[in-house]
Amino acid sequence: MTAPQVVVHRDKELMAKAAAARLITKIVDAQAARGSASVVLTGGRNGNALLAALADAPARDAIDWPRLDIWWGDERFLPEGDPERNVTQAREALLDNVPVNPARVHPMPASDGPEGSDVEAAAASYAAELAAAASPEERGGVPAFDVLMLGVGPDAHVASLFPGHPGVRETDSTVVGIHGAPKPPPTRISLTLPAIRAAREVWLLAAGDDKAGAVAIALSGAGEIQAPAAGAYGRSRTLWLLDRAAAAKLPPQLYPPASA
Numbered sequence: 001m002t003a004p005q006v007v008v009h010r011d012k013e014l015m016a017k018a019a020a021a022r023l024i025t026k027i028v029d030a031q032a033a034r035g036s037a038s039v040v041l042t043g044g045r046n047g048n049a050l051l052a053a054l055a056d057a058p059a060r061d062a063i064d065w066p067r068l069d070i071w072w073g074d075e076r077f078l079p080e081g082d083p084e085r086n087v088t089q090a091r092e093a094l095l096d097n098v099p100v101n102p103a104r105v106h107p108m109p110a111s112d113g114p115e116g117s118d119v120e121a122a123a124a125s126y127a128a129e130l131a132a133a134a135s136p137e138e139r140g141g142v143p144a145f146d147v148l149m150l151g152v153g154p155d156a157h158v159a160s161l162f163p164g165h166p167g168v169r170e171t172d173s174t175v176v177g178i179h180g181a182p183k184p185p186p187t188r189i190s191l192t193l194p195a196i197r198a199a200r201e202v203w204l205l206a207a208g209d210d211k212a213g214a215v216a217i218a219l220s221g222a223g224e225i226q227a228p229a230a231g232a233y234g235r236s237r238t239l240w241l242l243d244r245a246a247a248a249k250l251p252p253q254l255y256p257p258a259s260a
């Protein structure tokens with residue numbers, strides 16, 4: 001487990017731009033070191049703002065887009081092309097505007113895909129795709145993603161792992177079907193906490209005062225069943241990227257007050 005590092009930006013717009021710049025550097029460095037890179041995208045407001053900022057950043061051209069694998073941490077289990085699907089929003093914000101290799105873009109299945117409306121079969125299919133991409137030395141049937149991003153919900157959920165729900169307790173599978181999610185739509189697919197923890201770096205994104213309570217709870221020793229964000233950490237780095245509003249309830253040792 002890596003100790004969380006907290007970075008606080010002035011506001012959510014600056015946070016999105018700074019996170020996009022950070023992501024570009026990370027991908028370029030990984031491609032220089034290993035020839036290719038892999039990232040896991042998140043849905044939600046902050047994840048989409050980051051993708052839009054990346055699309056606007058001139059330095060995006062430093063990324064070798066065809067040598068980037070793109071995965072998702074969770075998905076709303078809806079028909080292909082539904083505007084509420086995380087992949088639809090990511091395509092609109094970024095992926096339709098950069099030269100990705102379609103074979104290296106790995107969306108989670110849609111509810112009208114080959115597995116139909118069987119969300120467990122869809123989750124198993126994504127787990128198999130991840131396992132096929134993992135090398136034997138990689139842990140637990142998932143690739144060692146370079147960066148895995150997670151938006152933090154106001155209830156401290158991450159991906160589609162909600163407080164107290166069965167998905168957050170799942171340790172046998174890398175991907176799980178979610179029923180009865182408190183945030184619509186109720187049926188979803190999610191990476192599990194062990195799969196999330198296989199990533200080299202996990203970045204948690206939260207902006208806005210509606211996230212302040214969740215951020216404070218998750219960073220103050222809460223258990224992962226009560227606050228799933230508390231159980232999301234990377235093998236070499238865990239980074240919380242916040243704006244001031246989301247950081248407002250953090251204890252001073254995590255977010256020292258500015259000196260006068």
Ligand SMILES: O=C1O[C@H](COP(=O)(O)O)[C@@H](O)[C@H](O)[C@H]1O
Pocket residue numbers: 042043044045046047074075076086150151152153154158159160183
């Ligand atoms: O539904 C979801 O919500 C969370 C957080 O979204 P936000 O809009 O409150 O930032 C997101 O992490 C997840 O991927 C998404 O499916």
